[in-house]
Amino acid sequence: MRAYNILDSPHRRLNLLTGEWVLVSPQRAQRPWLGQVEKVPAESLPAYDPNCYLCPGNKRAGGAQNPHYTSTFVFDNDFAALLPPASGLPTPAATEPGPNLFVAEAEPGICRVVCFSPRHDLNLPELSQSQVEAVVRTWADQSRDLGERDFISYVQVFENKGALMGASNPHPHSQVWASGHIPNEPAKELRAQSEYFHRHQSCLLCDVLAAETRSSERLVVANPHFTALVPFWAVWPFEVLVLSNRHVAALTDLTPSEVTGLADLLRRVTARYDNLFETSFPYSMGFHQAPGDGQAHSEWHLHAHFYPPLLRSATVRKFMVGYEMLAMPQRDLTPETAAERLRVLSDQHYRAARVGEDAGHNYNL
Ligand code: H2U
Numbered sequence: 001m002r003a004y005n006i007l008d009s010p011h012r013r014l015n016l017l018t019g020e021w022v023l024v025s026p027q028r029a030q031r032p033w034l035g036q037v038e039k040v041p042a043e044s045l046p047a048y049d050p051n052c053y054l055c056p057g058n059k060r061a062g063g064a065q066n067p068h069y070t071s072t073f074v075f076d077n078d079f080a081a082l083l084p085p086a087s088g089l090p091t092p093a094a095t096e097p098g099p100n101l102f103v104a105e106a107e108p109g110i111c112r113v114v115c116f117s118p119r120h121d122l123n124l125p126e127l128s129q130s131q132v133e134a135v136v137r138t139w140a141d142q143s144r145d146l147g148e149r150d151f152i153s154y155v156q157v158f159e160n161k162g163a164l165m166g167a168s169n170p171h172p173h174s175q176v177w178a179s180g181h182i183p184n185e186p187a188k189e190l191r192a193q194s195e196y197f198h199r200h201q202s203c204l205l206c207d208v209l210a211a212e213t214r215s216s217e218r219l220v221v222a223n224p225h226f227t228a229l230v231p232f233w234a235v236w237p238f239e240v241l242v243l244s245n246r247h248v249a250a251l252t253d254l255t256p257s258e259v260t261g262l263a264d265l266l267r268r269v270t271a272r273y274d275n276l277f278e279t280s281f282p283y284s285m286g287f288h289q290a291p292g293d294g295q296a297h298s299e300w301h302l303h304a305h306f307y308p309p310l311l312r313s314a315t316v317r318k319f320m321v322g323y324e325m326l327a328m329p330q331r332d333l334t335p336e337t338a339a340e341r342l343r344v345l346s347d348q349h350y351r352a353a354r355v356g357e358d359a360g361h362n363y364n365l
């Protein structure tokens with residue numbers, strides 16, 4: 001009898017960060033596709049769009065006028081999902097329990113938008129190294145500024161890129177939502193990292209990084225400060241986990257060389273993404289840093305998740321429906337194959353339309 005080989009047979013894998021399982025069905029990768037085909041995004045956008053709410057000097061939807069900014073630009077979201085307590089809402093501590101069965105509580109917070117640069121047409125892999133460093137420093141500054149407030153427990157930095165991900169504007173930007181409670185995803189990760197730390201007296205993601213570096217089969221790209229890999233438990237076809245090589249808890253802990261390293265790695269990962277199907281690759285990405293809840297978080301390891309929806313081409317996406325919505329996530333392409341496909345791609349963006357000094361960083365790996 002043939003031995004059971006997980007690489008060509010259905011199996012499930014445990015996500016050590018969330019405690020949830022993913023079903024992997026490698027034997028199904030070649031199934032035919034007669035479903036929805038997405039539109040390919042416009043290849044060339046103008047450097048400045050007079051109708052864009054985020055371009056320098058333009059009026060936003062809420063009526064405010066953007067300055068003629070030249071680097072990153074941060075503003076309070078005009079349609080914020082969370083509002084600070086100053087707006088009259090009670091803080092969580094002041095909340096009364098709901099009547100009997102149903103539970104609700106106040107959620108104070110602050111939402112901001114971070115434009116990457118004045119350029120309407122340049123995403124992370126097309127910006128220069130120093131421009132992406134400015135973005136990383138802005139995320140760290142925002143994390144510090146918002147995380148220090150006493151009514152904030154968690155700062156979520158994220159980017160929603162592309163119409164396919166519901167981004168309302170093509171001008172490259174990210175968002176920062178700071179909330180009074182720790183949201184669901186970081187809360188699961190907090191539980192898993194704390195349990196692991198107490199059980200093993202070592203950090204979960206330090207151990208994952210060491211194991212992945214040893215085996216190298218799921219590595220995508222690395223430099224002396226950060227490593228990108230397809231996690232063993234990836235759900236999205238080309239999902240990537242970015243880990244700091246040093247055990248740090250937050251963006252605010254990064255040294256200037258680590259900021260350089262993170263900017264370099266983000267440019268390399270996103271260039272590979274764009275190169276994969278020669279399209280501006282949509283994704284949601286975000287950083288998971290330690291909660292700013294006044295506790296010491298020695299268990300927490302700074303990381304970023306990239307969740308991109310594309311599966312086979314610029315026009316065929318993975319849908320999280322049916323079994324995924326009702327039972328558990330499922331994937332056909334193995335994380336090992338996805339890593340291999342991303343690993344062999346060039347760091348040089350296929351449009352090679354880089355601006356500024358763009359010397360990049362020639363880390364010898
Ligand atoms: P998304 O592209 O991910 O939707 O993010 C854009 C954010 O920018 C969105 O949260 C805000 C929206 O509320 N926004 C403003 O605050 N002012 C504007 O003039 C346009 C968009």
Ligand code: ZN
Pocket residue numbers: 048049052053054055056119120171
């Ligand atoms: Zn714009």
